[in-house]
Amino acid sequence: MIGRLNHVAIAVPDLAAAAAMYADTLGAKVSAPLAQPDHGVTVVFVELPNTKIELLHPLGEGSTIAKFLANNPSGGMHHVCYEVEDIIAARDKLKQQGARVLGDGEPKIGAHGKPVLFLHPKDFAGTLVEIEQV
């Protein structure tokens, strides 16, 4: 069912410092910061040849990234995102297999303008999993 790894999301306490670290220290290609108020984050995309890293920093009130950083002040890996062809079919199969879909179970339009769902980390070895229809 799952296809490509779309991205790995890393929550960072200092977005400029993290972007500079990826650009200068690791020599990767990074985007300018992009505010995504609907998702409560500002994001910097790190473009790798086969996938991307998303550096996430809280934006506005009630950002889930702010909660994550309260527990992980240095930052850390927040989630992985796998691509699926049909998010409704994927969701129904996941639920049938006993996996818990977060929220109300209806896909939301994600940070890339495509439908996404998040799956409960307890069902995936402690890893928050996003699925995105591409």
Add this chain to the structure above:
Amino acid sequence: MIGRLNHVAIAVPDLAAAAAMYADTLGAKVSAPLAQPDHGVTVVFVELPNTKIELLHPLGEGSTIAKFLANNPSGGMHHVCYEVEDIIAARDKLKQQGARVLGDGEPKIGAHGKPVLFLHPKDFAGTLVEIEQV
């Protein structure tokens, strides 16, 4: 400097359950478990079209994965691995930029039979980073 994302490593408390979850629930292609006593892990490779996920379970005494699981009993994302062309040149540039290389700073032969180094998570927004010469 960094190239492809070689893999994302996820530490798991129950390797068979995690492998079944990736194979059956997420419908991915997974390998048989491979014991790597030199690295203190048993690993299951999850093959995605553009990269791989490595499910790691402790093997033997003093496994660093055992320590990680003691702090994260449900499991969790352990590290990301980026490919580099020349690990000595990469290491020297990283050190010049102030990044801390773990261990004695000399590349070791990693789980794929290629030279690897690990970088201090505090220098990379809380994320343990492996670099692998490919």
